[in-house]
Amino acid sequence: MSCVQTIIDYGLRSIGIGERLLPKTDITLCDQFVLIGSGMIWNIYFAILALSFGFMFSILLALGKASENPLWNRLSRGYIFFFRGSPLFIQFFFAYEAFVLLPKFGVDINLGFAVITAETRWLTKAWLGALIVLFLNTSGYSAEIFYRAYRAVPRGDVEAAQAYGMTGRVRFWRVIWPTMLRIAWPAYTNEAIFLFHATALAFFSGFPAWRQQGDALYYAKYFYDKTFNPFIPYPITAFYFILFTLVIIFIFGVINKHLNRHIAPTERQSIRYRPQFLR
Amino acid sequence: MMSYCHTPADLEGFAWFSCYLTTNTHFSFYWSFVTVLLLVFITAPVALLFGFGGAVAKRSAFLPLRWFGKIYTNMVRGVPELIFFLFVPIALDQGFEYIRYKLLCEDSSAPVYQGNDFVVCAAAKLPLSTADAWVHTTYNFSLAVLAFAIVFGAFASNVIDGALSAVPKNQLETASAYGLSKRQTFWRIHVPQMWGFALAGLSNLWLILIKATPLLFILGIEDIVYWAGYLGKTKTSFFAYPHGDWRIWYFSALLVFYVLMTYGSEKIINRLSRRFSKGQATLGANEDRAAAA
Numbered sequence: 001m002s003c004v005q006t007i008i009d010y011g012l013r014s015i016g017i018g019e020r021l022l023p024k025t026d027i028t029l030c031d032q033f034v035l036i037g038s039g040m041i042w043n044i045y046f047a048i049l050a051l052s053f054g055f056m057f058s059i060l061l062a063l064g065k066a067s068e069n070p071l072w073n074r075l076s077r078g079y080i081f082f083f084r085g086s087p088l089f090i091q092f093f094f095a096y097e098a099f100v101l102l103p104k105f106g107v108d109i110n111l112g113f114a115v116i117t118a119e120t121r122w123l124t125k126a127w128l129g130a131l132i133v134l135f136l137n138t139s140g141y142s143a144e145i146f147y148r149a150y151r152a153v154p155r156g157d158v159e160a161a162q163a164y165g166m167t168g169r170v171r172f173w174r175v176i177w178p179t180m181l182r183i184a185w186p187a188y189t190n191e192a193i194f195l196f197h198a199t200a201l202a203f204f205s206g207f208p209a210w211r212q213q214g215d216a217l218y219y220a221k222y223f224y225d226k227t228f229n230p231f232i233p234y235p236i237t238a239f240y241f242i243l244f245t246l247v248i249i250f251i252f253g254v255i256n257k258h259l260n261r262h263i264a265p266t267e268r269q270s271i272r273y274r275p276q277f278l279r
Numbered sequence: 280m281m282s283y284c285h286t287p288a289d290l291e292g293f294a295w296f297s298c299y300l301t302t303n304t305h306f307s308f309y310w311s312f313v314t315v316l317l318l319v320f321i322t323a324p325v326a327l328l329f330g331f332g333g334a335v336a337k338r339s340a341f342l343p344l345r346w347f348g349k350i351y352t353n354m355v356r357g358v359p360e361l362i363f364f365l366f367v368p369i370a371l372d373q374g375f376e377y378i379r380y381k382l383l384c385e386d387s388s389a390p391v392y393q394g395n396d397f398v399v400c401a402a403a404k405l406p407l408s409t410a411d412a413w414v415h416t417t418y419n420f421s422l423a424v425l426a427f428a429i430v431f432g433a434f435a436s437n438v439i440d441g442a443l444s445a446v447p448k449n450q451l452e453t454a455s456a457y458g459l460s461k462r463q464t465f466w467r468i469h470v471p472q473m474w475g476f477a478l479a480g481l482s483n484l485w486l487i488l489i490k491a492t493p494l495l496f497i498l499g500i501e502d503i504v505y506w507a508g509y510l511g512k513t514k515t516s517f518f519a520y521p522h523g524d525w526r527i528w529y530f531s532a533l534l535v536f537y538v539l540m541t542y543g544s545e546k547i548i549n550r551l552s553r554r555f556s557k558g559q560a561t562l563g564a565n566e567d568r569a570a571a572a
Contacts, residue, residue, distance in 0.1 A: 081538075081542075082534075082538060084541075085537065085538045085541035085542065086490070086534045086537040086538050086541070087490040087491070087492070087493050087537055088490075089493040089494060089496075089504070090493055090504070090530060090533050090534055090537060091534070093504065093507075093508070093526075093530050093533075094527065094530040094531060094533075094534055097511075097524075097526045097527040097530055098527055100524070101524070101527060197358075197359035197360070197361075198359070200359040200361045200362065201361060204361065204497060217359070217361065217362065217365070220362075220365075221365065224365075224369070230365070230366050230369040230370055230373070231370065234362050234365060234366040235366075237362055238358040238362055241358050241359055241362070242358060
């Protein structure tokens, strides 16, 4: 079987398009490359959606942590501490068990719509359940980054805005927000990279892979189980992750340049790779 | 176990729970918390050693050693750690067995990867298939510790390398002006000052190490995640203590455990960093002085 045929058969296998049966014997290098690459679709899907929703929610949380309202302050602080203080791996397990139990509670509510029961069932599937966990998790980590950036906004800027008669929302969106985002961006880039890496956990913790549709690491593990040779599938997975990490650094670098366009080149913050490592 | 536990079916409420929570399997569960702590306390110093070695290798004047240091410190960037945790123990295990295969097997000409299997002769198996169960457990645990130490050593070498660069150059120049040799400068001036700079990064690593311990589960160690899943599963009346699906309670216990560990560690780290910054001309120390005054 030529490699082109393999790409046609397995290129979109992870989202259920193509050959149903995974290769079992005579596994070629091409098989491994194509299937693991196909699995990357899931990692990218999780990363993009969790980051986009997480970005919005984390700003609310960051402002909550900075707020003087004791209720919002406590709630945001607690949330951020909880998600940063416990392992993502356990969060996945916990969420999965909670989602499995949900329909049983859902019966008591008894809305009578078929749609509602179907929706709770989706929560136990990785595409929604794991996405929610990743979203909640990245919100916690990003909120801490934005909170620190908020605190680092120069006092003079805010006072100048005050002097111009800007208050409340206008002052926030015109003065604080752009500076806060610019300060936070290098750290947020690292958060994005590590969230992307964390997506590899999704199929290793509770959430089952439906019809063997999993992420890159799921297929890597599959090939290891079949060939018993770790020296091919895992480095291939590593290669893909490095490739997409470089893509993230490029995209976030472009945005960083845009955010810094009014700053003198000598004073610009460059993105330094400062990993948070594991979560 | 309490004396009234012999017929758990008759018990109710508190008595039932007191018996349920003291079964042998539950003690295995509690014991696995010790395993996790053991892992953390063994890994931390070993990883520190690896990290220090990696950082020093990266600055070595000897080119191959410098390359090795660079590869080691950079390998953890860009690749999810989970891949290392899956890869390193297997690679080490197969590496050890391959060496033993070359040394111990009579006929070591056949390839080790035969079809879909990794084949070595019985004498080269590690541990030997005749060995006791505890040998297997210990061997697997040591592989896990080694995997953790290698990965966290790479993280630590990034931190230590950064800290070594952060030591002011004037300090080193002064040392050489006083006639200290390179080696003396390194050990008496460079390294002692480095710790102050490395503390923040290393304590961050400690928190991360604690949070990485559930990955033991992936390595096939019977750790807290394994036992939580096992004990929480629905138990039918076939078991002495039947109950429904309680996994969510067990996993919430794990969450509480980890949050408390993080909380406690942060308290200790804050105290440590205050002590280390005492008398240093840094912002943190200035703030503390201002707060004390």
